[in-house]
Amino acid sequence: MRNILLFGAGKSATCLIDYLVNNAPRQKWHVTVVDHDLMLIKAKTGKSYYVTPAAIDVKDQDARQPLIAEADLVISLLPPALHILVARDCLQFKKHLLTASYIDPEVRKLEKEIEQAGLLFMYEMGLDPGIDHMSAMKVIHSIEKKGGLIYSFRSYCGGLISPESNDNAWQYKISWNARNIVLAGQSGATYRDKGKVKELSHEQLFDQSKTIQIPGLGKLAYYPNRDSLAYMSSYHLENIPTFMRATLRYPDFCEGWSAVIKLGLTDDTRKLQTDHLTYFKWATQHVKIDKQLSNEENMAQYLNVSSKSKIIRQLKYLGLLNGDVINLGEQTNAAILQHIMEARLIMQPSDKDMIVMMHEIEFERRNMATRMHSYMIVQGEDSLRTAMAKTVGLPLGIMAKLMLQEKITVTGLQIPTMPEVYNPVLKELEEFDIRFEESFE
Template sequence: MKNILLFGAGKSATSLIDYLLANAPRQKWHITVADHDLMLIKSKTGKSYYATPAAIDIKDQTARQQLIQETDLVISLLPPHLHIIVAKDCLQFRKNLLTASYIDPEVRKLEKDIEKAGLLFMYEMGLDPGIDHMSAMKLIHSIEKKGGQIFSFKSYCGGLISPESLDTPWQYKISWNARNVVMAGASGAVYRDKGKTREVNYEQLFDHNKTIQVPGLGKLAYYPNRDSLGYMESYRLENIATFMRATLRYPDFCEGWNALIKLGLTGEDGKIQTDHLSCFDWATRHIEGADKQAGHEEVMARFLGVSTKSKVIRQLKFLGLLNGDQLNLGEKTDAEVLQHLVEDKLKMEPSDKDMIVMMHEIEFERRNMATRIHSYMITQGEDNVRTAMAKTVGLPLGILAKLLLQEKITLTGLRIPVMPEVYNPVLKELEEFDIRFEESFE
């Protein structure tokens, strides 16, 4: 029997655990799910004979290393900053590692040792990053095989709320890690546009967002991701004129988030005491000379340059920023306070459905004729637990785990999923779960 160890039983783990347990009898697997929250683990694994819950503190070296030594394969869905702890243990005990998170500088330092040990550390094996890499590379390789010369590549992805569940002025609800939502874009963005490198700082990122047309959904806003240029080499598109990876949102969200940035409510510079501090006083503490005797809507509207009846004011009111309720959260950064409010006010209700939208737009020349191809995927969740986000993050990891344990993939090194031996079987099986791409040409 093969043993699989999964670290993390949070929102993104649901579909992965379901997949592993569904395959366990036939594949002869046993799955250990490790998390600090025992009840959370049990809510995901139920009473399955093929699962063992392990309630541990990830920083407990003895407990963590014992679990890793006893397994055949490790999957990590921990917060990104904790992956390096697991990665070092996997290297020490010679275990392959899969995760949906980005390759970070710390694990990059281990690259030569990983290769030397003959191990596979597959990073970026979720949705974005993950399915975006695999679907894009399949398309790129297909175009190049037919003699096409690519000169423009744009890729968009967003975790959104399905239209029937849009009942807040934000046109958004939390379907994944709320901290990631709050910190999105904080480092600005860089991408290639018509031969020039474009840099966008955080203060401009959500301002005047451009839109794209998505079949069946209409216009969605987008903002460029932190570092598109870093993937030009991975995609072997170093010399093309335009290369951008971007995040999709409904337009109203971007307008509202831009207001939060202007108010200075997304920063992590220092903590403040929030006990006995009202939401309104917190939200306006960066506004110099604010007339606190004026109406709350008026203070905000005047600073932001909008009407008191505007959509943005309704959004701020919905988050509770215009009321006098006390926060009483202790010492927190602005970002931590905002995360608390977002998690409370923008949480998914049991019947809500989320939606993943991904689209690639590639322009290429073949036989002196320019062509544009759109490849897009839209998939919906079932409810607030079995979400589209959990499905698209977790299933690629589960499928790759199966391929590795079946010894159908023999790659080694620190990798991301851009090679045919990975993307072909993974994308093919994803179609069985209604995760598939449609294509159109211009």
């Protein structure tokens, strides 16, 4: 029996655990699920004969290393900063590694050793990054095989609330790691547009009114991701004039989040004492208060909006305009904001989320310009088996199966851009209603 070791049993692990447990009898594998929270593991795994829960502190080397030594394959859904602990152990004990996270500089330092050991460390094997790479490369290779010359590539993806559950001022509810949402865009973004490199700061990112039309959904807003240029070589599109990867949101969210950034509430560097600090005083720490004005009027004046505007309603929804005391001890602004979001923007048990992804590719073939849209919309089942959990977890599960069946020959530090990976993974994802539709103009 083969042994799969999974680190992390959080929001994104639910459907991955389901997949591994359901396939265990036929595939003859055993799954060990590691998390600091034993009750959380048991809630996700049930009483399956094929699962062993392991409640440990992943930073504890003496507890972590024996588990890795006994595994045939390791999957990590830990917070990104902790992957390197697992990666170094996988290299030491010669174990293959799968994760949905971005390749970071620390694991990049191990690239030669990973290759020399004949191991596969497949990073970015989730949704975004993950399904975006696989689906994009399938389309790119198809266009190029038919003689098409690509000159513009834009890719969009967003974890949204489904329309029937979209019932708050933010048009947003949390379906994944709230800290990642709070810190999104901190390093700004770089992309190429019509031959020119564009750079946006964190403050500029959400202050955009750019939208894209999604079939069946209407207009969604978008903001560019991190460093799009870093993926041009991965996609073999180094020389095209336009290349951008972006995140999708409902337009109201981007407007409100731009105000939150202007207020300085996403800063994660300086700590504040909150035991006697009210939410309003915290939210207006950079605002000159006029005592003759109401809280709403002071905030509206600073943000240069109406006191009855949508943005003021959003801030009120988060409780930022009231006199309640925060009482969380010493925290950064980002940590306080995360706490608020987890309380106010939580998914209710019956809520459903939605994943939207679209590639917009322009190319020329036989002197004819064509614009292609390849898009995917995935609905969650409920607040536990979300579209986010499906689209992050299932690619990892399918890839694990392919690797244990020895159907994958690639080695080294990789992301899933090669046909031997994306063809079987995308094909099986269709069995879970994760599929792409195409249209041409």
